[in-house]
Amino acid sequence: MNHRSESDDRKPAPRWRRRKDTRPAEILAAAQEIFGERGYDATRLEDVGRRAGCTKGTVFLYYESKAELFKAAVREAMAPMVRDTEQAVEEHQGSARELLTKILRLRWEHMERTRLTGLVKLLLTETGKYPDLARFYNDEFFDRGQALLRKVMQKGVERGEFRKLDVEQAARVVVAPLLFAAVWRHTFEPVASAPIELDEYFATSLEIMLAGLDPAHLHEPART
Amino acid sequence: MNHRSESDDRKPAPRWRRRKDTRPAEILAAAQEIFGERGYDATRLEDVGRRAGCTKGTVFLYYESKAELFKAAVREAMAPMVRDTEQAVEEHQGSARELLTKILRLRWEHMERTRLTGLVKLLLTETGKYPDLARFYNDEFFDRGQALLRKVMQKGVERGEFRKLDVEQAARVVVAPLLFAAVWRHTFEPVASAPIELDEYFATSLEIMLAGLDPAHLHEPART
DNA sequence: GAGGCTAATGACCGCGGGGTCATCAGTACT
DNA sequence: AGTACTGATGACCCCGCGGTCATTAGCCTC
Numbered sequence: 001m002n003h004r005s006e007s008d009d010r011k012p013a014p015r016w017r018r019r020k021d022t023r024p025a026e027i028l029a030a031a032q033e034i035f036g037e038r039g040y041d042a043t044r045l046e047d048v049g050r051r052a053g054c055t056k057g058t059v060f061l062y063y064e065s066k067a068e069l070f071k072a073a074v075r076e077a078m079a080p081m082v083r084d085t086e087q088a089v090e091e092h093q094g095s096a097r098e099l100l101t102k103i104l105r106l107r108w109e110h111m112e113r114t115r116l117t118g119l120v121k122l123l124l125t126e127t128g129k130y131p132d133l134a135r136f137y138n139d140e141f142f143d144r145g146q147a148l149l150r151k152v153m154q155k156g157v158e159r160g161e162f163r164k165l166d167v168e169q170a171a172r173v174v175v176a177p178l179l180f181a182a183v184w185r186h187t188f189e190p191v192a193s194a195p196i197e198l199d200e201y202f203a204t205s206l207e208i209m210l211a212g213l214d215p216a217h218l219h220e221p222a223r224t
Numbered sequence: 225m226n227h228r229s230e231s232d233d234r235k236p237a238p239r240w241r242r243r244k245d246t247r248p249a250e251i252l253a254a255a256q257e258i259f260g261e262r263g264y265d266a267t268r269l270e271d272v273g274r275r276a277g278c279t280k281g282t283v284f285l286y287y288e289s290k291a292e293l294f295k296a297a298v299r300e301a302m303a304p305m306v307r308d309t310e311q312a313v314e315e316h317q318g319s320a321r322e323l324l325t326k327i328l329r330l331r332w333e334h335m336e337r338t339r340l341t342g343l344v345k346l347l348l349t350e351t352g353k354y355p356d357l358a359r360f361y362n363d364e365f366f367d368r369g370q371a372l373l374r375k376v377m378q379k380g381v382e383r384g385e386f387r388k389l390d391v392e393q394a395a396r397v398v399v400a401p402l403l404f405a406a407v408w409r410h411t412f413e414p415v416a417s418a419p420i421e422l423d424e425y426f427a428t429s430l431e432i433m434l435a436g437l438d439p440a441h442l443h444e445p446a447r448t
Numbered sequence: 449g450a451g452g453c454t455a456a457t458g459a460c461c462g463c464g465g466g467g468t469c470a471t472c473a474g475t476a477c478t
Numbered sequence: 479a480g481t482a483c484t485g486a487t488g489a490c491c492c493c494g495c496g497g498t499c500a501t502t503a504g505c506c507t508c
Contacts, residue, residue, distance in 0.1 A: 189356055281457055282455080
């Protein structure tokens with residue numbers, strides 16, 4: 001057998017190609033995967049490069065530093081979700097209850113479908129070490145999402161669809177199960193005795209939340 | 225003024241003391257603090273030493289490795305909580321609803337009172353990189369806690385105190401707000417525009433959970 | 449107070465990974 | 479085909495930290 005058979009040794013198949021326009025996206029995709037899998041510190045830029053089909057040097061050609069790459073990766077992953085959510089709120093007409101359901105389901109599906117869980121988890125965790133990152137993502141994503149939820153829930157309360165409750169806190173409670181799922185999945189899932197049936201989990205959490213917000217339930221304060 | 229005034233230069237105040245018995249606890253406490261503040265990777269054993277009033281070398285004198293120290297720190301912090309919870313379940317007589325409230329409040333207070341939040345956050349996050357750690361803590365703490373909660377909730381369902389629901393998932397949903405609080409506090413709190421009123425948050429989450437579990441509420445499945 | 453046991457030290461090592469840069473080799477244009 | 483431009487490379491630097499160990503010095507006993 002002749003190695004390098006076709007067209008003989010005319011085209012030694014270039015070891016690499018110039019692809020200035022497509023590189024950044026490829027690198028970003030690889031970064032999203034690996035950051036999501038291993039976390040910030042454990043991610044080696046060399047590995048990111050390899051998965052993106054280039055070398056560490058090339059990564060630095062398109063991104064200033066590891067931190068910048070991380071920011072870009074998260075931003076790119078979160079943006080569609082935030083946009084979709086905001087759009088849903090804008091367009092929606094109907095009960096606040098339905099809208100809330102829609103928002104939560106939207107987020108859930110985003111997380112299920114994409115690499116987002118890994119990055120959500122990162123946001124929640126690794127960011128602690130980098131206050132500027134934390135601030136950025138807190139303002140850009142968390143606060144923004146919370147503002148939307150507060151709006152929706154406030155409307156619900158006013159309309160009598162939801163029980164009277166502390167809207168600010170409730171908006172946080174309502175997303176907690178989603179965030180928990182993200183974290184759980186990337187921390188204990190690979191190691192747990194039995195996997196969580198994630199759709200079951202989401203359904204139950206939605207059920208509990210909606211029932212918990214419903215004014216039909218007699219308001220009986222918890223006793224110790 | 226005479227520096228080193230009292231008893232002149234007779235006792236040059238020994239640069240260090242032998243305290244074989246108290247060192248481990250001191251080091252552990254320092255480790256709990258710093259791990260909690262900065263996360264696993266960002267924790268320098270030298271800093272742990274400094275805060276414990278000794279040097280890095282001494283840390284290694286009492287703990288095999290960084291990983292071992294971490295394990296010990298988490299174990300020590302979690303143990304009382306697990307114990308208290310198990311005891312509460314054992315001793316309790318009365319409604320499942322009350323018991324659930326008690327358990328959640330117990331955990332909340334533990335987290336509030338101690339350095340636990342920081343370590344809980346770590347468990348949820350950094351452990352992902354160290355599968356053996358993840359497995360250990362998943363089995364030792366998370367599964368154990370979940371088993372208890374399932375038991376309580378199952379009892380509640382049977383007694384008609386709780387709505388019929390997927391007990392396994394519900395047990396997870398119910399703790400999500402606590403874990404979220406732990407994570408939030410150590411990630412975004414220092415950076416957020418306004419701090420979460422944590423007691424308010426807990427109260428609201430408890431309210432929603434209890435109402436969400438209550439069978440009084442008409443069981444109306446969520447529509448999209 | 450002298451001697452010995454060992455807790456504690458801190459200088460040291462190795463290595464892994466972020467970041468750099470001289471060099472190479474695809475590519476496009478003439 | 480030749481040439482200039484630059485995308486891509488990978489060998490290299492450097493530093494920070496986990497972990498080690500010969501040495502030092504506190505403490506206890508006799």
